[in-house]
Amino acid sequence: MNIVGEILTTAIPGSVAIAYPALGELISERGGVINLGTEGAMLAGALSGFAVTITTGNIWLGILAAVLAGAACGAVHAYAVVIRKANQLASGLVVWFLALGITSVLGASYNGQVVTPLASIPIPGLSSIPVIGQALFNQNALVYVAYILVPGIWWFISYTRPGLILRATGERPAVVFAGGHNPTLVRYVAVTVGSALAGVGGAELALGIVGNWSDDMTSGYGFVAVAVVIFARWNPFGVAIGAYLFGVCLAVSSVVQAQGIAINQYVLDALPYAVTVVVLVVVSAFGRNNAPESQREALSEIQ
């Protein structure tokens, strides 16, 4: 197999595990709420997805449980920041701590057990495209759903009325209120739905990729997802590019080593994070400022 194909085959599942929480965070931030609890929602999704799958033997019930667990984390954050007007950053971190603690206690007995991960489904025709066919179109179902979700969310926020209300809530909640809608409800729903997607990201990690649970298995990928949204200028296609770019950088290290190529390992390990920082800086310097207006202060683009 060629090296491009190998890197993509290795990278795509991990990229998707970042794309889900990033798309969720995009919905939440478009509604005006930053959710740093994304990492926690991924952990909750990963554990509940794994626990339900191993208990019931049905991986789809597991994914459903991951959605609900992610949504529950989001609902807690939304209650704190939308209803009780708590600080968004503080509340998000607390949700993460809580999820980290609870999952490591409840998950203790699941460490080391395994389930069969989601099967890869080759798509006839597309999977035989040279170089990239196998990498892109012989993956599990959650990967394909992620492919569709990107244009779907773009269409939703750009061309539908609920999407318009969501964006307006992120910009000027008072206008939405004057227009006869409830911005509080919109934000509550946006945060909860966004967090549910983070739960799916956790399920992709635990059930789609590895088929097991281990403590703190998200290793900070939920925070990367939050960074990806800013990097992507709150655009779903940008989010997809960011998530895939990060995933590819993560995979490069393994693939290059497996080829026996001598290269500085520590540079490779730092690559995904270095690329994220550089892109963030470059995009911020030259990009149009399209952060949701109600978030501009929090995201502190000093002008």
Added chain:
Amino acid sequence: MRKAKKFAIGALAIATVLTLAACSTSGTGAKTASAKVTTVGFIMVGSTQDAGYNEAVADGAKAVQKDLGTSVKVITADQIPENNSVTQTMQAMVNQGASIIFATSYGYFNYALAFAKSHPKVTVLHQGGYLTGTFPKNFGTYWGQAYDPVGLGGMAAGGVTKSNKLGFIYAFPISQTIANIDAFELGAQKVNPDAKTYVVNTSSWCDPLKQKQAVSALLGQGIDVFSQHQDCQSTVIQAVKTAGKKVVGYHYDAKALYPAGWLTGSAWNWSAIYEKIIGAVQKGTFAGGPYNADWIGSISTGDNPLQLASFGTSVPADLKAKILTEKAALGKPGSSIFTGPIYCQDGSVLVAAGKVATYADTNSFSCLVKGVVGTLPKS
């Protein structure tokens, strides 16, 4: 972010300590009833059910309680991070009456040594230790010589591979890991001179995503037998199972996860050494004895806590026989898989002809042997 995480882990640790402290008040009644009971504490860095390093410790602790019966009371604490919380946990155990504490993670070393110095009545043992110089009278370290059993696992891998390509997934290029990779390749060469070992590191003792990516990348190179030096091994075993390839385990006998593809592995069996150390403390012979030092068990001395795991169903009988013959040969005093001549990848001599590397020699190994494909990360 890292700081925040440490805070979270610290908060968890404090909660654990509080729980332990709560136990102590309820346990005082039992303690006065029988004065001869020795309370023994075990502290683990990870989950007691990780099918890896920590589960092996937990199993050892359980065996101690079962074998020594009412003469000991075993208390355990798991998921204690390698920071100040280990000191708090040791103190909580002492408050519960513990007179012997086993600190079982590599990174506990400095905390364990400091605690021993400040608590002369408590005997503190560190698993995996590396103290040079004089030991306090109440402190000892113990470990098993890992590379010989790993070499036997390498023989199984070398005998079964069809592509002659083996994969080894490791965490960090520490000397212990380098010795394991070298031993694995040397073992494979004993039965298959063409076997090559491809190495990939994950820069983490347990990051499932990185482990899975490592397996995926190695599969791309045609590797058909995998081994590893990681704390948790479920991800690699599961990924190898999905791909229909073979696996050699480490730390724990996880044959049950994949009986058809599990070849063998190395598994810790700690109870014997735990019991010997506890016995020495009870008899008052610990100070100045073999455990009041840097104790290393090995196959050649017949007391290696790291043992050859059970064989899977796909290991042919003649290969099994070869491995067991080699194991018997390693049992002779002074023998080791690192018997010269052994050459590094660049052709330089690692172990000279006719020489046998000692455990201390292997601790300074810094090169991969001929037959290993890939390089160690250099800073």
